[in-house]
Amino acid sequence: MISIGATFLIGENVTWVQAIYLSGVAFCGWSAVDSINNICDADLDAKSDPGRSEYTRRLGRRGLYISILFSVLSVCLGVITRIPLVIVLILAGLLAGVLYSVSPFRLRQTLYKPLVNFSVGAVPVLITAAFFNIFSVEVWVLMLLIGATTAVNSLWEDLADYSSDLSTHSRTMLIVLGLKRGLLATVVLGYCLVPLMVLVGTLFHLNLLYYLVLAALTAYMSLRLILERSVLFEHSEGKTEPLLNLGTLFARDFVIMAIIQTTNLMLSGYLRYYSPLH
Secondary structure, eight states: OOHHHHHHHHHSSSSSSHHHHHHHHHHHHHHHHHHHHHTTHHHHHHHHHHHHHHHHHHHHHHHHHHHHHHHHHHHHEEEEEEEHHHHHHHHHHHHHHHHHHHHTTTTGSSSTHHHHHHHHHHHHHHHHHHTOOOOOOOHHHHHHHHHHHHHHHHHHHHHHTTHHHHHHTOHHHHHHOHHHHHHHHHHHHHHHHHHHHHOOOOOOHHOOOHHHHHHHHHHHHHHHHTTHHHHHOOTTTTOHHHHHHHHHHHHHHHHHHHHHHHHHHHHHHHHOOOOOOO
């Protein structure tokens, strides 16, 4: 959806063939990166996501083959474009996935985790920009938004992974700051994305629907914070269970909101350039 929306916004036309093609590049690349992460995180996921861990273990070596298959597909789709920068960006995204998950780098257990996730989120937008050879201010702001959203999403995911990260002595931001301060930091960063989303809407002249959906999501999150303020803001020394439960709840909410907002961006990009004459 990110690639399709970026195609509509950057290409300034409803080019479904190109949009689907570029989304295929992003899907294969992200699937390769996610497969690598699942393989390397099987032990950690046993605590935070037992279903995923069990599935990965059942796959065995097939999981590695799946990751290689998606990597090759993504690169091949890039080669078909015959645009060198597209190929370089695909390889850069795959490299970021390796640095994120594979030892001895294993950046997903360090403070650098959000930076790697930023690059993974930004790459699909940059691939689209390279495909059309358009690198305007609007494109860079869109890249910044998607990259920042992916980075913040990784911090929300850390809320659900807190127990497993703590037991393995990870140095993620949530572990370094502590659960309560880390939770508050993720909330603040989540709200910081809203002005950036508004700026993207303004630069690309998106319709009223885009802002209405964004306002609804912001209101929902604010209402959730109000309802859970006693857990979030009151002193709870030595009581981590309520904060862990709240963190897991927020992590799930953020994933849902990210999907809705991504869909909103894609549809708004389509409607921005839609014309019955097309």
